[in-house]
Amino acid sequence: MASQPKWGWKLGTRLLAASALVLMVGAGAAWLVAFLTGQAIFHDHMLMAEATDPPVVAHAQEAFESAWTLSLSLALAAAFIASVVISFFLARRMGRTLNRIRQAAVHVAEGDYAARVPEGSMGAEFAELAAAFNQMAGKLDHVEQTRKRLLSDLAHEMRTPLATVDGYLEAITDGVAQPDASTLAMLRDQVHRLSRLARDISLVSTAEEGTLSMHHTHLTVGEILESAITQARNKNPSGSVSLQSEADETTKGLVLSCDKDRIGQVMTNLLDNAFQHTPEAGQVTLRVTRAGAFVRIEVKDTGDGIAAEHLPHVFERFYRVDTARDRAHGGSGIGLAIVRSIIKAHGGTVDVQSEGPGQGTTFSIELPIASSSR
Template identity: 45%
Template structure:
């Protein structure tokens, strides 16, 4: 949608009118004309009185005819001197103004062209440095940083949409296949079929909730309501909530934390972090395995660990384990009900709480340990 501005003669399109160099030259010319007129008026008002005062002090009393000749000579000399000086100064000033205005026009034009490229979505367009001083350097630096952030945002958006489409494909395909089978009479809406449909629907709902949570956390829009929390009670509540799932898969869940420490955090968000970590550990630990939750003090932090005896993580995957939708083993992703961003949510929530999280593993088959650092309060 284009915009116009109304002027005294009707609508005016943006960018119309004289350019920057022309405006600067016109302004400089007006300044020079004003300076010349001021100089002439001041000289005309002040010079005669000064001239006659010097004649009086010298004791010269010229005749009227001589006085007229002297006045004419003085006026001519003054006029010629001022004219030559003003013309020379004006020529030099206009030449310097023209040089710098052309330089500024080219520099501003290049920056404006780069801005147009960025506005068109070509974020890799280089932003030239005009070399016109600190303020212009700051402008080009800020524009380059803006382009880089927009480029990163666009890459993240595309990757997120692609990953989201991939994650939605399986439950949507399951729903579509079973609904088509019911419609064709191949299947009936019995309890097993209904369970499959409900599971796929819940997975889609959980995926939408997780996407919303991680986006809010990473954008700084997540509401945090910190309270004083005792770490041992926080861990007890988390392990109690996960106990049924662990029993169903026959995985042992141990809470070995005996630390007496208090943290200031949002209980709901911290419960979400621990729930995601315990859920992740359960998915990657086979039946008969063990997941151990522990905690200890390391001033000024309280350190919470979640260690599992499951599959482990290869060294090349550890740096990316907290990325959205990243899975070390994509071939088994569809067999698990996770959304693929549980660890991303945990990291984002801990960042919002002033803490941090890390992952460690000695490799495949050795299990994995997730470590949380939260600032502790003295008890």
Template identity: 30%
Template sequence: MKLTFRSKVFLTLLFNSLVVVIGMLLIAGFYAARNFERYVVKVEERKVNGLLELLSREYELAGDWAPLRESVGQWLLILGMRPGRPHEETGGAEESARNGAGVSETEGGRRARPRYVLFDRNRHALSPTDSVSADGYDLKAVRAGGKVVGWLGVHERPRPSQPLDVEFLRHQASTFRAVGGVAVVVAIVVTWALSRHLLAPVQELVKGTRALMSRRFETRVEVGSDDEFGRLASDFNEMARTLERYERMRRQWLADIAHELRTPLAVLRGEIEAMLDGVRDVNREALESLHGEVLHLSRIVHDLHDLSLIESGRFQAELKPVDPLGVLDETLKAFRTRFDQRGMEIRAPDFAREAPVHVRADPDRLRQLFSNILENTLRYGEAPGWIEIGVETDPGRVVIHLEDSGPGVPEECLDRLFDRLYRVDRARSRAQGGSGLGLAICRSIVESVGGRIGAARGTSGGLRITVEFPRL
């Protein structure tokens, strides 16, 4: 039989409660009996002291033990602690004596030892009821005139045996059992309520998890406390918000890919159908147009493939110490002709004079990173214009700034500039031939080596991209 987590928690709490209740009852019963026995012992000590005082007084009055040896009633009066009263008025004393004080009782058909026995100074029994040996008795000295004149023998009893004492202990045991039964019932009720209360957040999390499994990413659970369950609920809600955000991005991603592929495919289809219908001649100009659309499709597919490989960690990269400033200098030299043709100036320090710095990266990926940024400037920067390169280094990092002369990017678009297929102006971007994946690839490359990349408005109103690498 498989128990649910709720049942396990309930049984665990109930077991602990029962152990505590039973332990408390056993301890309380043990100490109650022990303290009662101590109380009986103290009462017994007071009674023995009283008997010793009475026996000493009787000896001083009579001068010897003859009255006690000859009179049972006198012995009973002393045991009842009522000296000087007629024997007819000593019903309580006689009953006390016969209940184990001085008169022999029977136990299981045999005679039991008397509770109290008086011995002379030579330890010979003087009680008129019995003649017993002093062995097995705790002897208390009876003194008169400063001398030992006799001994009071007290037979020790291991446990309270008087009827009232036994009845009291039996009543106490019944009370403890009743209290224990009530405590067990209360423990069951409280444990059930407590387990239900404690596991209520778990039930909410279970329902929320099942909702997420059904792709209802808008699901949230209520955070009702600041304990571990409350933090778990907060983490669950954060996870749900992340999944909801990624779901929106996934849908937007699919829509953007469909849109990006639809346009060149529609152009290809239109031009091919026009050629088939004889509307357009099959000449070099028509073929170059078709070739341009195919290249655009190939660029989108190639960038998507690179992006997926980088983000999945399956991209074949050779990580080794490399100088990013040297790679940037080589990339700038490769782009300088195209910048000159567009009438755009490259403002960069003389990297040959810069002290070499090293980061752990793939040189080809770094070259792709800088190429994408420079390509972005060539496509969307206004001519005449410029791009300015700045470098900051410290013992722990290398920071490279690339700022162009504009046009800038609206403030609300800066955070999404590195998203896949995101374009500030879709129509203008498509006319420039971009795939919308260049900067997304840049972010993936930088983050794959533990760096960071960000965008901000430049001091001249253009776009400022900052790339930061951890330095070796």
């Protein structure tokens, strides 16, 4: 349970007490100085003026004492009034600003992430506090939006395979369908699709939270290319879409510090997409070049292409250009989100280019070269 806050004095009282303390110290110092040095200076001047007549000296002494007591008291009173007025207005303005921040915090705590604090005119520190608060609320808002979208997308993705499994089980129960090999294969397919969905979504969530576990090793660009090409050829043995690789020996020898399996997954996702979206007699090219301190890997195909309006969204979770067709391929639209998260976790970047439908697509990733290899 949260501990009860200790309220203590209010801001105005604290300000007033602080200025009263300053006043008291100032007045005490002024009185001490006047008492210790004022008397001596006064007597010196009386002697210099040769005023030795006791009644005259006593009068002058009395005048001097009343003058400094009066001026000190008046100064003290004026300073006290000024400090009360200033403390009051300052406390009121600061109180109002703090109250706005408190109200916004209460709204955020109640789940209203759109609450923001105006910057106000209370100076740099309050403006910085308001900006930091707004940044926090903005981030929470974004996380909440993502969470809601993720849940609804996930529910949507699960509905189709679940409905299929449910429909078949019902048909088998009613004796309308037979639990033969093809039905069982179909059911297993749907279950695989669901388990792949669960695995992918958990991977992309951990990656986006920045908690993806990574096992960095040193790999040459050549090794990465080789295993990606072998895998792609095994998956597409017909050879109706040709696969080419373009990389010179120097580039192949560059070393990257990366997680072998995760980078393998990135290459698989990009190549799978390229093959899926390239019709027969098309071509997929894997091109690797050096770009300063980075290695640039391009996966280029001569296939379907992507219209300009879809390009900025293809890395979003569950985004598919042609929902019905892409789903029929068995895709759930997470592949590229995984690619982006993994590459980001390696300190790299990803990009996509396409001249439009039918014009082919190029996905490019840039990964930092290990410092020992630069």
